[in-house]
Amino acid sequence: MEPKLFQRWIHGRLSLRNRVVMAPMTRRMADEGGLASAESADYYARRAENEVGLIISEGTAIDETHSFDTPTVPRIATPAQWEAWKRVVDKVHAAGSAFAPQIWHTGRLAQDPIGPSAAPGLKRADGTTRPDIKEMDAADFTQVMDAYRRAARGSVEIGSDAVEIHGAHGYLLDSFLSPVNNQRSDEYGGSTEARMRFPLEVTRAVREEVGPGFPIIYRFSQWKMDDYRELKFRTSEELGVWVHALKDAGVDILHVSTRDATDPGFEDEGPMTLAGWSRKLSGLPTIAVGKVSVTLGMDEAYGETKDRIVDPQPWIDLVERDEVDLLAVGRALIANPDWVPKVRSGNWSELATFDKSQLQELH
Numbered sequence: 271m272e273p274k275l276f277q278r279w280i281h282g283r284l285s286l287r288n289r290v291v292m293a294p295m296t297r298r299m300a301d302e303g304g305l306a307s308a309e310s311a312d313y314y315a316r317r318a319e320n321e322v323g324l325i326i327s328e329g330t331a332i333d334e335t336h337s338f339d340t341p342t343v344p345r346i347a348t349p350a351q352w353e354a355w356k357r358v359v360d361k362v363h364a365a366g367s368a369f370a371p372q373i374w375h376t377g378r379l380a381q382d383p384i385g386p387s388a389a390p391g392l393k394r395a396d397g398t399t400r401p402d403i404k405e406m407d408a409a410d411f412t413q414v415m416d417a418y419r420r421a422a423r424g425s426v427e428i429g430s431d432a433v434e435i436h437g438a439h440g441y442l443l444d445s446f447l448s449p450v451n452n453q454r455s456d457e458y459g460g461s462t463e464a465r466m467r468f469p470l471e472v473t474r475a476v477r478e479e480v481g482p483g484f485p486i487i488y489r490f491s492q493w494k495m496d497d498y499r500e501l502k503f504r505t506s507e508e509l510g511v512w513v514h515a516l517k518d519a520g521v522d523i524l525h526v527s528t529r530d531a532t533d534p535g536f537e538d539e540g541p542m543t544l545a546g547w548s549r550k551l552s553g554l555p556t557i558a559v560g561k562v563s564v565t566l567g568m569d570e571a572y573g574e575t576k577d578r579i580v581d582p583q584p585w586i587d588l589v590e591r592d593e594v595d596l597l598a599v600g601r602a603l604i605a606n607p608d609w610v611p612k613v614r615s616g617n618w619s620e621l622a623t624f625d626k627s628q629l630q631e632l633h
């Protein structure tokens with residue numbers, strides 16, 4: 271019998287040829303005007319031709335104002351941008367895989383940053399500093415909500431199989447959850463319930479736009495780009511409140527972004543992973559991600575140390591023992607468009623290592 275990872279997976283109207291997911295990975299190579307390029311269509315299609323079950327796009331920004339961090343991030347806000355994404359989706363479908371755009375508002379990390387609370391601008395990777403973060407006012411709430419609605423409509427319009435809401439890594443929605451970044455004293459800040467309010471309102475709005483039955487994936491994380499050690503959920507009980515709220519708001523699939531998917535979710539609560547806890551507590555299908563077949567963390571991978579390939583079996587076992595339903599692969603799929611056939615045939619040791627220089631082109 272084939273390992274479960276390589277078996278078909280059906281959930282509602284989503285039917286995947288296997289349970290391997292391409293993790294969303296920003297590439298910042300859109301054409302002028304935020305249009306997904308022909309090269310990116312080929313890049314995603316190459317993974318589909320190599321049997322990746324579900325391809326989640328790089329973060330695609332939801333508007334033309336605050337939502338992106340660089341102008342080369344593709345967008346999903348206008349009919350021309352939808353048309354460009356539709357070409358990507360059509361190519362992925364022609365090769366037999368499913369596609370979900372990841373809808374993204376970079377919030378505090380945007381080129382024109384906004385967030386739940388005012389704060390000094392964050393540093394960019396090149397050492398320069400972004401403008402100060404503006405606290406969202408009533409007009410911003412309306413604007414952002416409209417943008418999410420339009421991006422959700424766009425996701426259906428382009429013929430995708432699902433939509434993923436990027437609620438992780440310190441970007442806009444995640445920053446509302448964070449007691450550090452969210453210092454508001456209105457209905458959007460203070461208690462846990464109040465901090466959850468905006469991400470849940472966005473989720474309900476997305477549900478309204480895509481209609482019943484269209485799969486919504488929600489990605490969240492403990493960590494954020496500017497603090498790998500942040501903990502939003504200190505216990506499984508706290509996590510339980512959040513994942514139940516997501517389910518009630520209309521989420522179908524959880525995507526739990528961890529740095530190593532095999533790590534225990536809560537050190538003093540046993541070996542269960544964060545994705546495993548999320549699935550167990552919510553009853554929702556869950557995607558795990560983090561370090562599949564690689565050894566370095568995302569931060570380390572940008573340093574001088576060379577990564578090496580490791581046997582993906584411990585990650586495959588997460589699916590095999592039903593701790594999670596789907597497994598997302600990030601950097602190893604940049605280095606190896608043919609990750610699925612190599613691993614399925616037992617030839618994982620032939621995988622190429624990820625190297626940051628591979629980010630220079632859409633291979």
Ligand SMILES: Cc1cc2nc3c(=O)[nH]c(=O)nc-3n(C[C@H](O)[C@H](O)[C@H](O)COP(=O)(O)O)c2cc1C
Pocket residue numbers: 293294295296297328329372436438439489527528529559560561562564568598599600601602629
């Ligand atoms: C180049 C690069 C770009 C990324 N961009 C995104 C993104 O747009 N959205 C997102 O949710 N995560 C993003 N991530 C995180 C990945 O989706 C994934 O969670 C992470 O790389 C861990 O998986 P891995 O160890 O298999 O690479 C990015 C990661 C990399 C390496």
